Amino acid sequence: MATPSSRSDEAEPRSSSRPRNLPAGNGVGTVDGAVPGELLAACRRGDPRALEELVRLTQRRVYNLALRIVGRRHDAEDVMQEAYLRMFRGLAGFREEARFETWMHRIVTNAALNLLRRRGRFGDLLADDGEVDRPVPDRTDVVDGRDQLVRSIARLPEGQRLVLVLKDVYGLSCKEIGEELGIAEGAVKVRLHRARRRLKDVLEEGNGGEV
Amino acid sequence: VRCEEVRPLLPAYAEPEPRPAGAVDLHLAGCPSCRGELQAYRSMLADLAELRDVGEDASAEALAHAIELIPTPGLGARLSGSLAANRRLYATLASIGGAAVGATALALAIRRRSTRASVDAATTAV
Numbered sequence: 246m247a248t249p250s251s252r253s254d255e256a257e258p259r260s261s262s263r264p265r266n267l268p269a270g271n272g273v274g275t276v277d278g279a280v281p282g283e284l285l286a287a288c289r290r291g292d293p294r295a296l297e298e299l300v301r302l303t304q305r306r307v308y309n310l311a312l313r314i315v316g317r318r319h320d321a322e323d324v325m326q327e328a329y330l331r332m333f334r335g336l337a338g339f340r341e342e343a344r345f346e347t348w349m350h351r352i353v354t355n356a357a358l359n360l361l362r363r364r365g366r367f368g369d370l371l372a373d374d375g376e377v378d379r380p381v382p383d384r385t386d387v388v389d390g391r392d393q394l395v396r397s398i399a400r401l402p403e404g405q406r407l408v409l410v411l412k413d414v415y416g417l418s419c420k421e422i423g424e425e426l427g428i429a430e431g432a433v434k435v436r437l438h439r440a441r442r443r444l445k446d447v448l449e450e451g452n453g454g455e456v
Numbered sequence: 457v458r459c460e461e462v463r464p465l466l467p468a469y470a471e472p473e474p475r476p477a478g479a480v481d482l483h484l485a486g487c488p489s490c491r492g493e494l495q496a497y498r499s500m501l502a503d504l505a506e507l508r509d510v511g512e513d514a515s516a517e518a519l520a521h522a523i524e525l526i527p528t529p530g531l532g533a534r535l536s537g538s539l540a541a542n543r544r545l546y547a548t549l550a551s552i553g554g555a556a557v558g559a560t561a562l563a564l565a566i567r568r569r570s571t572r573a574s575v576d577a578a579t580t581a582v
Contacts, residue, residue, distance in 0.1 A: 291527065291529055293526050293527075293528060293529065296526045296527075297523050297526060300519065300522050300523055300526070301519070304513065304514045304518075304519055304522065305509065305511060305512070305513050305514065306508065306509060307514070308511070308512070308513070308514035308518065309510075309511030309512065312511070312512075313511075318515075321514075322514065322515065322517075322518040322521075325514055325518055325522060326518070326521055326522060326525065329522045329525055330525050333525060333526060333527055391503070391506070391507065391510060394503055394504070394507065395507070409504070413501055413504040413505065414504050414505065414507045414508050415508060416505075416508075434468075437467075437468075438467050438468060441467035441470075441497065441500070441501075442467055444500065445467075445496060445497060445500055448500065449496075
């Protein structure tokens, strides 16, 4: 399990209402975070301006997915660089019929898991049950009442939390998650099932029995 | 089907995917408690999906580094761009070339046949 850390770059949401170091408008540029088809086509042709636009459009999602997996801002930024490098190399071969966002999420996930493997922290993510010794964030700047949900997710065991985040937040399939984690699809489904039940219980506890 | 059998299925059942109506649906139609449980899971999944675009932006430094990684078009890319721009011209030239090769082959075949006919005629005459 991850050990508690006092590092200032330890995960968990700091802001969503206001960009940290960027002017307003540099976040996800479309309502649903989708990348327009024309932009994607220009990126596949290697147009540098289109690629820059793609980075600006997707950076928040890429960075936060990385952060939710690796847990530290500095590591998440390393993952972000690696993920974009892979995206630039792979875009020409990207099949239009595949959903770009899912492809992107998978690249980020793979880069994040590789970083954890290099750092010897990958085993943390395979813990399917037991107590959580990761610090649960006591304060988030996530607005719109989502802070309770974020804190409840943080209370899940690592193996359940990761599967839930990849499936229910970022839309990877159980098969894709299993391939990334090196576990069977059935095992992913079991973890997902446990994670949803546990998360609902935690949310209900926080709401005095009401979700 | 009883509530105890249905409840464990609800976390997966909450996913919005088409499935044939079965015993679980029949139970849900007549059980407000299980319907409420299912609705709670669906609501939770909807909230989770919304987290996708929630969070902080990457730092300006990280964003700048990512942009620096964008490959500049090299000779190969420029050449391929030029080729793409002249794709129609090359297609036309290829068509003309193909037609020329075909016509030459046809002419050779006709000539060979007429030569053979002449030889046969000469042999018969002899």
